[in-house]
Each structure stands twice: as C-alpha cells, then as structure tokens.
Amino acid sequence: MKIAVLGTGMVGRTLAGALSGLGHGVVVGTRDPQATLARSGPEATGAPPFSEWHAANQHILLETFADAASEAELVVNATSGTGALAALSSAGSANLAGKVVMDVSNALDYSQGMPPVLNPVNTDSLGERIQSAFPDARVVKTLNTMNAGLMVDPGRLAGGDHSVFVSGDDADAKKAVTELLQALGHRDVIDLGDITSARGAEMMMPAWLRLWGVLGTLDFNFKIVR
Amino acid sequence: MKIAVLGTGMVGRTLAGALSGLGHGVVVGTRDPQATLARSGPEATGAPPFSEWHAANQHILLETFADAASEAELVVNATSGTGALAALSSAGSANLAGKVVMDVSNALDYSQGMPPVLNPVNTDSLGERIQSAFPDARVVKTLNTMNAGLMVDPGRLAGGDHSVFVSGDDADAKKAVTELLQALGHRDVIDLGDITSARGAEMMMPAWLRLWGVLGTLDFNFKIVR
Numbered sequence: 001m002k003i004a005v006l007g008t009g010m011v012g013r014t015l016a017g018a019l020s021g022l023g024h025g026v027v028v029g030t031r032d033p034q035a036t037l038a039r040s041g042p043e044a045t046g047a048p049p050f051s052e053w054h055a056a057n058q059h060i061l062l063e064t065f066a067d068a069a070s071e072a073e074l075v076v077n078a079t080s081g082t083g084a085l086a087a088l089s090s091a092g093s094a095n096l097a098g099k100v101v102m103d104v105s106n107a108l109d110y111s112q113g114m115p116p117v118l119n120p121v122n123t124d125s126l127g128e129r130i131q132s133a134f135p136d137a138r139v140v141k142t143l144n145t146m147n148a149g150l151m152v153d154p155g156r157l158a159g160g161d162h163s164v165f166v167s168g169d170d171a172d173a174k175k176a177v178t179e180l181l182q183a184l185g186h187r188d189v190i191d192l193g194d195i196t197s198a199r200g201a202e203m204m205m206p207a208w209l210r211l212w213g214v215l216g217t218l219d220f221n222f223k224i225v226r
Numbered sequence: 227m228k229i230a231v232l233g234t235g236m237v238g239r240t241l242a243g244a245l246s247g248l249g250h251g252v253v254v255g256t257r258d259p260q261a262t263l264a265r266s267g268p269e270a271t272g273a274p275p276f277s278e279w280h281a282a283n284q285h286i287l288l289e290t291f292a293d294a295a296s297e298a299e300l301v302v303n304a305t306s307g308t309g310a311l312a313a314l315s316s317a318g319s320a321n322l323a324g325k326v327v328m329d330v331s332n333a334l335d336y337s338q339g340m341p342p343v344l345n346p347v348n349t350d351s352l353g354e355r356i357q358s359a360f361p362d363a364r365v366v367k368t369l370n371t372m373n374a375g376l377m378v379d380p381g382r383l384a385g386g387d388h389s390v391f392v393s394g395d396d397a398d399a400k401k402a403v404t405e406l407l408q409a410l411g412h413r414d415v416i417d418l419g420d421i422t423s424a425r426g427a428e429m430m431m432p433a434w435l436r437l438w439g440v441l442g443t444l445d446f447n448f449k450i451v452r
Binding site for chain 1: 338341343344347348349383384387388391416417418419422423425426427429430432433434435436437439440441443445446447448449450451452
C-alpha cells in the first residue's frame with residue numbers, strides 16, 4: 001500500500017520506517033522539504049535533525065505535504081497536535097478525499113506552561129476536528145496513547161500484552177487501520193466507536209504524561225483488562 | 227479505624243460494606259438521613275432504595291454528613307461529582323481538618339446530554355477543587371477509574387492484575403490510602419503525584435465510559451503495563 005506519513009518528528013520517522021519495513025511504499029510529507037533537510041542540530045524535542053535519519057533511510061522520499069498525500073492510498077497524520085489542521089490543509093482536501101487518514105497526534109498545548117493542557121478537549125477532540133475539516137476523508141484516531149517505539153514494536157513490552165484503540169465513523173477504514181496495527185504486532189485493538197470517541201483516547205494523555213514522569217520510562221502502556 | 231463514607235449510592239454502599247467487612251468502624255453520611263431512609267422504589271441510577279441495603283447492613287449507621295464526619299478518622303467522598311462540594315461543606319471544614327479525605331468521585335456533568343462531559347476538566351479537577359475548598363483536609367484522589375465492584379474486590383478480575391492510582395499533596399495520607407487499597411486487594415497502586423495529577427485520573431473517565439459501552443461489561447479495568 002502507498003502510505004504518506006505527514007510529520008518529520010520522532011513519531012513520523014518511527015512510523016515511516018516501520019511501515020516501510022512491512023513492505024509498504026512510504027513517503028514522508030513536510031511543509032518545505034528543502035528547509036527540513038537543511039536543518040542541523042537537534043530539534044526542539046531533542047531529536048537528531050531529520051537529515052540524519054533521512055541519510056539512513058534514503059528509500060523513503062521526503063516530499064511536500066501535497067505531493068506526499070496525492071499519491072498515497074493511506075495518510076498518517078503524525079504532525080504535532082497544534083500543526084495538524086494546517087498540515088492537512090497543505091496536503092489538500094482533494095488529496096485526502098476517500099482516503100483513510102490515520103490520526104496519531106495529540107492536541108497538547110504548551111502555551112500555558114507545564115504540564116501541557118489539551119485543546120480541544122471534553123466536548124470536542126482533534127480527531128473530530130480533522131474529520132469535520134475534511135468530511136470526505138475517512139479519519140481513524142489511533143496510537144496516540146503510547147510512545148512511538150511501542151506504536152511500531154508493541155512486542156518489546158510484555159510480549160505485546162497491552163491495548164490500542166481505534167475511533168472513527170467509517171467501519172472499513174477502521175478495519176484497514178486495525179489490519180495495519182496487527183501487522184505491526186498489536187494484539188488487542190479495541191474499537192471505541194465513532195470519531196467522537198477520540199475524546200476518550202485523547203483525554204488519556206494527561207494520565208500518560210504523569211505516568212511517564214513517575215515511572216521514569218516511555219516503555220509503558222495501557223492494557224484494558226477484562 | 228473510624229471511617230465515614232459520604233454518599234448513599236452504589237459506590238458509597240459498596241465501599242461502606244467492604245470497609246466494614248475489613249473490621250473498620252463505618253458510618254454512612256447523607257444530607258437528610260430520614261429522607262434517605264424514607265425513599266422507596268429504585269433510585270435514578272436504577273439502584274434499589276437505600277433502605278433495602280440498610281436493612282441488610284444495620285451495623286452501619288446512617289447519619290448526617292456532619293455527624294458522620296465529626297467522629298471519623300478518614301472520610302470517603304462517594305457522592306456524585308456534582309454534589310461533592312456541597313456534601314463536604316455540609317460535613318463541615320472543621321470535621322475534615324487534618325483528616326484523610328479519600329475522594330473517589332467523578333465530575334460527570336449530564337446537563338448537556340449523553341455522553342456526559344467532565345466539569346471541571348483539563349486545567350482543574352474535582353480533586354483539586356476539594357483540596358482547595360478544604361485546605362486543612364488531606365485529599366487523596368483514588369478509585370475513580372473503575373466500577374464499584376472492582377474497587378472493593380479487584381481480585382475478581384484477572385486475579386487483581388490491574389492498576390489503581392492515588393493523587394494527593396500529603397505523602398502520609400497517600401500512604402494511609404494505599405494501605406487501605408492493599409487491604410481491599412489492590413496489588414498495583416501507582417502514585418501519580420500531587421493533587422493536580424487527579425486531572426489525569428479524572429480524564430480517563432470518557433474512555434472508561436466508551437469502554438463500558440463497547441465491552442458490554444462493568445468488569446474491566448486499566449492496567450499500566452511496564
């Protein structure tokens with residue numbers, strides 16, 4: 001499958017590498033490919049510059065959001081929560097129409113200091129905003145409740161004995177995403193419901209951030225025991 | 227230990243019965259004991275009338291919020307989220323001063339229809355509001371992330387292999403609550419941090435409500451796998 005991963009941060013890189021490793025044709029989308037490749041030194045998140053990762057993954061092309069999305073059959077939104085709607089607008093609604101948009105972002109707002117708050121929250125979610133802004137896309141919220149390393153290698157923690165959620169209005173889109181998740185090693189994919197259930201998944205982030213702090217590791221995840 | 231459980235709904239009854247079963251001296255607090263006992267027919271939640279439960283648990287006295295709290299060493303807030311601050315005000319700040327207040331409530335607001343939303347949320351939490359309204363109480367948020375049956379009998383699900391959180395500013399109060407939780411059978415008590423971390427625990431409720439819907443059972447819980 002042709003997949004466009006929008007976003008060049010750690011989540012985007014990790015997903016692009018893993019999906020390519022599964023045999024998919026993957027391109028990464030960014031606002032300005034030249035500028036992204038020209039950046040040197042660590043990013044604001046501490047990640048090494050994208051050019052370093054790209055040098056080791058030259059088979060994964062870096063393109064504009066629009067070029068990446070136009071050829072793709074499935075689009076992954078791995079941008080920051082605050083940049084998601086702008087990135088998808090750059091990709092272009094025509095390039096998203098009819099396609100599965102797998103949204104893995106979190107609407108974290110750091111503008112009021114630490115810890116970040118969610119925006120939108122409670123009566124809305126980023127997943128819903130994306131679906132609403134691009135009504136012809138088939139948005140599925142997933143994977144936002146865990147670290148990037150576990151997104152693509154769940155088996156490295158407890159043999160994969162933990163859970164991942166999908167939320168979305170389109171049953172076929174959720175099926176396609178579920179199959180992709182299972183191919184990555186996810187054993188317990190829970191369908192939370194329509195896209196409004198993304199509120200539930202997104203609102204687990206404040207607990208996740210606290211757990212990161214108190215457990216001192218990113219290698220943890222939620223399991224729904226039943 | 228002398229324990230006052232404020233609230234006569236299913237959560238209050240279940241906790242009162244279990245804590246009494248552990249050998250604690252338990253009283254239940256309500257706004258108007260006569261009125262509570264006089265109610266017949268199922269409650270709004272579908273629970274049988276309190277009088278029925280009380281007839282089977284006559285060793286657990288029903289008192290006003292203030293009378294219950296005044297004698298107690300530990301106070302459990304098991305009221306509804308919307309009624310919590312009023313109930314604790316009726317209990318009286320002097321009757322809460324210096325005491326552990328174990329808050330298990332969820333700030334669910336049904337006034338805008340279903341699904342309920344949280345209020346407060348994101349930049350505040352019910353746990354924080356209680357601590358702020360009663361600065362001399364030692365508030366510990368806990369148990370709000372699971373069904374009442376699992377609160378008091380975690381072993382009935384996967385042998386107790388799931389998690390419960392505590393949030394609070396007072397280390398000794400969290401220690402006392404942790405010991406109480408362990409006595410009930412909780413094997414994995416995670417200290418999320420100060421009372422502001424109650425936001426994280428409370429914001430798991432929307433996911434919990436969705437999971438209830440899709441799993442079709444109340445017998446599920448979050449486990450933090452690490």
